[in-house]
Amino acid sequence: MRGKWMAWVAGGTLLAATWPVLAGSTGARALASEGNGRGAPPCQSCHGADGGGQEAAGFPRLAGLDAGYLAKQLADYAAGTRANAVMQPIARALSADERQAAAAYYSRLPVPMAPLPARPEATDGAGATLATRGRWSDRVPACEQCHGPGGVGVGAHFPPLAGQPAAYIAAQLKAWQQGTRRNDPLELMQHLSRALGAEDIEAVSRWFAAQPLPNGRSTP
Amino acid sequence: MNVRLSAVVLATFVLAACTGRTPIDAHATDAAPTPPAAAAQGTPAFAPPAEAAIPAGPYGDVVRLGREIFRHTRQNAPAYVGNGLNCVNCHLDAGRLADSSPLWGAYGMYPQYRKKNGHVNSYGERLQGCFMYSMNGKAPPLDDKVIVALETYSYWMAQGAPLGVKLPGAGYPKVPAPAKAPDYARGQAVFARDCALCHGADGQGQKVAGDYVFPPLWGPDSFNWGAGMHELDKAAAFIKANMPLGRGGMLNDQDAWDVAMFMDAHERPQDPRYGGDLAATRKAYHDTPMSLYGRRVNGRLLGSEPAR
Numbered sequence: 001m002r003g004k005w006m007a008w009v010a011g012g013t014l015l016a017a018t019w020p021v022l023a024g025s026t027g028a029r030a031l032a033s034e035g036n037g038r039g040a041p042p043c044q045s046c047h048g049a050d051g052g053g054q055e056a057a058g059f060p061r062l063a064g065l066d067a068g069y070l071a072k073q074l075a076d077y078a079a080g081t082r083a084n085a086v087m088q089p090i091a092r093a094l095s096a097d098e099r100q101a102a103a104a105y106y107s108r109l110p111v112p113m114a115p116l117p118a119r120p121e122a123t124d125g126a127g128a129t130l131a132t133r134g135r136w137s138d139r140v141p142a143c144e145q146c147h148g149p150g151g152v153g154v155g156a157h158f159p160p161l162a163g164q165p166a167a168y169i170a171a172q173l174k175a176w177q178q179g180t181r182r183n184d185p186l187e188l189m190q191h192l193s194r195a196l197g198a199e200d201i202e203a204v205s206r207w208f209a210a211q212p213l214p215n216g217r218s219t220p
Numbered sequence: 221m222n223v224r225l226s227a228v229v230l231a232t233f234v235l236a237a238c239t240g241r242t243p244i245d246a247h248a249t250d251a252a253p254t255p256p257a258a259a260a261q262g263t264p265a266f267a268p269p270a271e272a273a274i275p276a277g278p279y280g281d282v283v284r285l286g287r288e289i290f291r292h293t294r295q296n297a298p299a300y301v302g303n304g305l306n307c308v309n310c311h312l313d314a315g316r317l318a319d320s321s322p323l324w325g326a327y328g329m330y331p332q333y334r335k336k337n338g339h340v341n342s343y344g345e346r347l348q349g350c351f352m353y354s355m356n357g358k359a360p361p362l363d364d365k366v367i368v369a370l371e372t373y374s375y376w377m378a379q380g381a382p383l384g385v386k387l388p389g390a391g392y393p394k395v396p397a398p399a400k401a402p403d404y405a406r407g408q409a410v411f412a413r414d415c416a417l418c419h420g421a422d423g424q425g426q427k428v429a430g431d432y433v434f435p436p437l438w439g440p441d442s443f444n445w446g447a448g449m450h451e452l453d454k455a456a457a458f459i460k461a462n463m464p465l466g467r468g469g470m471l472n473d474q475d476a477w478d479v480a481m482f483m484d485a486h487e488r489p490q491d492p493r494y495g496g497d498l499a500a501t502r503k504a505y506h507d508t509p510m511s512l513y514g515r516r517v518n519g520r521l522l523g524s525e526p527a528r
Contacts, residue, residue, distance in 0.1 A: 136313035141465040146418065148428040155426050157417055185417050192466045 028105030031098060039093030043102060046086075052112035055209075058167030063109035064213075068156035070103035076183035083180040111213050114163050127207030130200060138195035143204065146188070150211045157185055166209035173201045265389040268316050268324045268377045279372070286373025289366055290315050290323075293355065294431070297366045302357035303489070304425065304432045304441030307350070310449065312462060316377065318389025319461040319468070325390025327378035336505075344371055353447035356489045392457035398477040402452060404518060407482025410475045414464060423486065438486035440527040445491035451510040455480035485517040490526035498523050 033049075035042045043062070047053055051063030062070060076082040077091035078099075091099065122128060129135075131151065134142035143151060146158045153160030161169060175181035176193035184190055196204075271287075274280045289296040291314050293306040308314055315323040330343035341349075344367050348359035360366040381387060412421070418434040419425055425436040436442045448454045460476035462468045471479070491513070494501045498521070502514030513523045 134313070136317050139466050139468070141312075145465055146433070148433050149431075152428055154428055154433050186414060186464055186467065186470075188464065188466060 027098065028101040031094075031102050032105060036094065036098060040090050040098070043106075047106075048112075050112040051106050051109045052114070053165060053168070055165045058165045058171060060164050060168045061112070062106035064111040065107055065159055066153070066156045067103045067107035069159050070106055071100050072156075072183070074099040074103065081181075081183040083175070111163075114213070121207045121210040125203060125207070126200065127203035127205075130196075130204040131207050135195070135200075140192045140195050143208070151208045152213060160213065161208040162211035163213045164209060166205040169205035169208055170201050173205065265318050266324055266381050266387045268322070269379060271314075274376065282369050282372045283376045285365070286369035286371070286376075287314055289369055290373060297351075297360065300351045300357045300360045300366060301355045303355060303443065304436050305355055305443060306435075307355075309435045310354070310458060312465075315373070317462075319391075319393050320458075321391050322377075322389060323374040324378040324381055325387050327374040328381050328383045328385065328387075329390075343374065347371065352492055354443045354449065356442075356444040356447075392454065393461055394453065395456045395460045395473050395476050398474045400474060402456075402477040402481030404482055404485055406474075407478035407480070407485075410471070410479040411482050414471065414475075415479065418464065423483070437483050438488045438527070440489060442488050442527075444489035445513050445523055445526065446493060446505070450484050450488065450513065451508065452477065452480050452484055452512070453510045455484055481512075485512050485522065487520075487522065487525055487527045489528065490523070494523075494526075 030036075031040065032043045032051075044051075046057070046059045047062050048059075051061065053059045053061035073082060074091045074094065075096075077084060077087045078094075080088065094102065130140070131143045134140045134145065143161065146154065147161050148154045148158065151161030153162075172181060173189075173193050173196060176184065176189040177196070179190065182190055274283045274287075285296075290307040290311070293308075294301050294304070310320070311317070311322065312320040318325075326346070327343060330346055331340050332346075333339070334341050334346075336349070342362070344362045347367055347370050348362070351357045352359050411419075411423070415437075416423075419437050420434070423437040424439055424441070425432045426434045432441070443449050449458065456473075456476045459480055460469065460471055460473065464470065491501060491505065493505055495504075498514045502511070502523070506513040515522055
């Protein structure tokens with residue numbers, strides 16, 4: 001009797017644990033390809049069917065990014081701590097569950113194959129120096145110190161920079177500088193970005209855009 | 221920490237604040253040495269040469285090797301490193317940054333008598349101590365290429381600096397004695413608020429592809445009980461000046477002491493000088509209120525169950 005009861009509890013727990021995930025991924029796939037019909041267009045219209053983003057337009061890759069990071073960004077767009085004319089209305093048109101589902105969906109997509117940059121970035125140029133060594137005289141740590149070697153990303157708070165469009169990275173650095181993006185933990189990015197000049201931003205964005213990511217698996 | 225210990229600790233903080241010993245050398249577990257010459261006051265900070273000025277040729281090659289050992293110690297000196305740390309974790313900007321115990325501030329202070337081992341230490345022997353304690357590893361022989369390269373890198377960086385002078389920016393700037401004795405629970409709250417982001421909720425750092433990006437602060441992969449950073453004043457000084465990365469000076473003094481106490485009230489690898497008796501090892505090497513080794517905190521006798 002007791003054993004049977006335990007089996008019911010175990011089965012119910014299993015169902016409860018898996019059900020929302022399955023339901024979420026179905027909903028998320030529709031969100032990605034069709035939108036939600038309540039003002040949120042399909043994610044893929046800008047971020048690509050494979051979630052790889054669009055280099056020329058500066059739309060970032062979402063595939064393989066940390067789910068917690070993506071969900072926080074959507075919540076912050078909705079709350080206005082990350083200002084963006086396109087993404088804020090979209091995030092506000094999504095329910096909290098839809099934001100979570102979309103974040104989980106993209107975190108599980110494999111990193112798409114990216115073409116190798118036509119011209120490899122110099123390893124001793126201004127971009128490489130900022131990325132790997134920083135500029136401590138201005139209290140700017142090396143980007144790699146938090147975003148990981150080559151900018152592959154670390155955990156839920158330090159997203160990958162490697163292979164993201166240069167225009168996207170540069171726009172974020174400017175947004176931190178200008179305070180239109182202020183959703184960074186401990187204000188780390190708002191502080192360090194103030195020490196960067198336009199040429200620094202250009203150089204370091206180009207450097208990270210040219211860094212490879214391991215293909216076919218999610219960000220470590 | 222019990223009430224009596226807190227009182228002793230606080231009294232010592234007040235005392236330490238009056239002695240004016242500054243700056244702090246974090247690898248040393250003995251008291252800060254008396255500078256052989258008067259500290260330079262009010263002079264502009266020494267600026268090490270630009271890295272681009274490292275010359276080509278065999279001498280420059282060894283300078284560069286030293287720099288790479290310093291930045292990626294686990295990778296470039298694996299035989300002598302026994303934990304997850306690299307020199308650069310506590311000496312930011314490849315050992316160049318003022319108030320982060322820069323190499324240019326240390327090089328010209330040796331040879332020096334150290335209470336830690338009771339004799340005059342060469343700079344090379346001083347570096348050996350870093351490997352034994354902070355890196356929880358083994359001392360490279362003095363003529364090993366690891367020591368020679370680190371010495372060469374330091375010498376190159378210190379060129380033009382006066383000999384035997386405590387330069388502004390050397391060591392870690394001492395934090396004034398706290399108003400309240402450092403407290404574990406307050407430190408835990410500071411840690412959760414300002415440190416866990418990078419070092420993890422459990423203080424074990426964060427890895428990418430099997431290697432640490434953010435270093436572990438206690439436990440088997442961190443510095444051992446013989447390292448200077450296990451002492452509260454040294455840890456508070458490093459933290460206050462340098463943490464979080466790029467936001468040094470963000471914490472107030474009390475927070476810095478509290479979170480240093482929280483970090484240093486966790487188990488870590490045993491002091492390699494441990495002789496089988498915790499109390500005796502404490503008396504011989506850690507007889508200071510700045511060390512929690514051999515003390516009971518939250519019901520746990522620190523050092524009695526070292527991390528492995």
